[in-house]
Amino acid sequence: MAEENYKIKVQNVTKEYDMFKTQSDKLKSFFSLSKKNKIHHFWSLMGISFTVQPGEALGIIGVNGSGKSTISNIISGIIPQTTGLVDVRGDTSIVAINAGLRKNLTGRENIRMKSLMQGLTNRQIDDMMDDIIAFADIGDFVDQPVKDYSSGMRSRLGFSIAVHIKPDILIIDEALSVGDDTFYQKCVDKIDQFKEEGKTIIFVSHSLKQVRLLCDRVAWINYGKLRKIGPMEEVVSEYQKFIKWFKSLSKKEKKQFQKKEKTIQKNFDIDKYQKEVTQEYAESHPQDHNPAKTIHKRFYSEVMQEKMPWTAKILTWVVLFAMVFFCLVNVSGHPTMAVVRHPSYIVNPSKKMRYQKKDGKSVMVTKHEYKQLEKHAWGQR
């Protein structure tokens, strides 16, 4: 029952990226009817499941490129998952080094924009504007475009907005690593205050020191998979063992290991994974008579189809063909049925023109006849 009292639940979440080299590759894949197109895929997440309880601070650790930002962006709704269920019970606010602030807007405009997006009224924003600026400690820069800020200033402003909006769930993605010590301490105090208020926190960081200080539980994500989740010391000590082992490898061995892991992520088979999950589910839920349907729903009911299904592709091709055909028929000057019977007419423009009579019927006439008929029609008006 406690498991169901979660604040965040992610179940069988995957994220696939298409590795397009050029824009034309993207266009080709969009219209391609062949399943075997040459677009490479990369699975940033290969089936992640966990829950976060209300009032809990969950740390997410892992080496570079393991998928930490991907999962935190999915939870905060910035990007969609490819499959799986994401149930977030409450408002989220994310602080990430490069997320959320519009570089061409001033600090003040960013404060208003982010707060409005979070559903606050202009009056509420006016009331807290000074507090946000004071906490961010950016002085007169608040009326300068954010593109002129240092990374520390951006991070301070992002953090200040995020905490003053008072979300139910605060997601911090590496945002404390760029500030100075004074600001870091202010953030730690604010996070502690959040925890005391029973709010939920997801804290993504490379700093095990910070994770130890701020989190209750830790999730270790390793090359797109959840390697371990549990009490702080258990997970951190296993992660440290892995890092120690990795550091002991030679340069060549390190490269080989990373290449092997990335290849697994490129070759990940989502259908096979779905079958495995279905089998596991069927064994643990014998009362469910249609486990395949249940799991299919879990995988796909929440996600929008990012790719065009082949039926839509065929329809697009048919519409495009029809448009081109009717344009050419129009230019050729032949009646449509004549072109259907004799397709070669399409490249032999008619010397005749279509003339619409008063009764609505049309006839094909020569240019000279057309002019005469027009003259006659004008004379009658």
Ligand SMILES: Nc1ncnc2c1ncn2[C@@H]1O[C@H](COP(=O)(O)OP(=O)(O)OP(=O)(O)O)[C@@H](O)[C@H]1O
């Ligand atoms: N838009 C994208 N297109 C293609 N691949 C992407 C995209 N975004 C992320 N990736 C890949 O997904 C993987 C996970 O990236 P992510 O940013 O989640 O990792 P991370 O653990 O947060 O890394 P870091 O610690 O360096 O911030 C990486 O291999 C990355 O190259």
